[in-house]
Amino acid sequence: MTATQTAAGGDTEEGVRRRDWIHIAALSTAGVGGAAVLFPLVSQMAPTADVVAASTTDVDVSSIQAGQSVKATFRGQPLFVKRLTPAEIAAAKADDAANMRDPATLDARLGEGNEDILVQLGVCTHLGCVPLGASEGENKGEFGGYFCPCHGSHYDVAGRIRKGPAPKNLAVPEFAFASEAVIRVG
Numbered sequence: 001m002t003a004t005q006t007a008a009g010g011d012t013e014e015g016v017r018r019r020d021w022i023h024i025a026a027l028s029t030a031g032v033g034g035a036a037v038l039f040p041l042v043s044q045m046a047p048t049a050d051v052v053a054a055s056t057t058d059v060d061v062s063s064i065q066a067g068q069s070v071k072a073t074f075r076g077q078p079l080f081v082k083r084l085t086p087a088e089i090a091a092a093k094a095d096d097a098a099n100m101r102d103p104a105t106l107d108a109r110l111g112e113g114n115e116d117i118l119v120q121l122g123v124c125t126h127l128g129c130v131p132l133g134a135s136e137g138e139n140k141g142e143f144g145g146y147f148c149p150c151h152g153s154h155y156d157v158a159g160r161i162r163k164g165p166a167p168k169n170l171a172v173p174e175f176a177f178a179s180e181a182v183i184r185v186g
Contacts, residue, residue, distance in 0.1 A: 055186050061117055062181035069134045071122065074173060074185050078122030080134045080146075081183065084157065089116060091144075092158040102168045106158045109172050119175045119185060120159045124148040126166040131155060146170065 047055075057074045059081050064070055069082035084092070092106040110118060122130050129150035132138040141147030141154035143162045148155075153164030160169045178184040 057185045058178060059119075059183045059185065060181055061183055064117075066116070071134055072185075074121065078130050078134075079173070079185060080118075080120050080122045080159075080170075082118045082134070084116045084118055088144075088157045092156065095156060095158075095160075098162075101161050104158075104160055104169055109158050109160070109169070111172075111175070114177075117183065118158065119183060120170040120172050122146075123171065124150065124153055124166055125161070125168040125170065126151055126153055126164070131170070 055075070057072055057079065059070065059072050059079070061070075061081060061083065064081065064083045066083050066085045067088070069080055072079040072081060089106065096105045109120070110116075122134060124131050126148065127150060129148050131146035131148040131153070133140040133146035133155075139147045139149070141163075143154050143156040145157040145159060145162075146155040147153070148164065148166065151165050153166035154162050155166075155170060156162050158169075159172070161167070173185050175183050175185040
């Protein structure tokens with residue numbers, strides 16, 4: 001018997017012993033089995049096709065004239081998209097320094113690279129009513145923006161809360177210009 005062989009069976013001390021090979025094979029099999037069990041559990045948490053389809057909304061803004069707004073739906077909630085007039089922009093920027101409950105500048109609400117299109121959810125932040133002011137002839141409130149008829153919240157043209165029980169401004173969802181004429185919300 002040589003110095004590198006063991007008395008039990010001839011395996012070399014430097015090589016892989018039979019017991020080590022069984023351990024490696026068992027652990028590999030357990031790892032593959034664990035992955036086979038976990039994959040369906042994790043993949044079933046992914047959103048369904050209808051949820052993914054409703055996660056974004058495209059709005060054509062090419063036909064919106066200055067001072068006009070359109071209503072759309074985003075994730076089951078009303079969405080107000082308005083093209084501001086130069087006078088509305090000037091008035092909103094003048095009010096940027098006004099004392100507000102939820103301070104926000106017009107530029108911050110418009111987003112980077114956007115000069116005149118305001119996108120916001122049409123849901124009052126008080127109790128979830130739909131404010132008036134997005135359509136022609138509706139009550140726009142004391143500040144010329146939006147008025148919530150449920151409890152009397154008044155928003156300015158930039159959707160900032162100015163009077164009433166609402167605690168926050170109208171929410172501005174994440175959006176980007178898909179092209180010069182289309183905004184993708186979500």
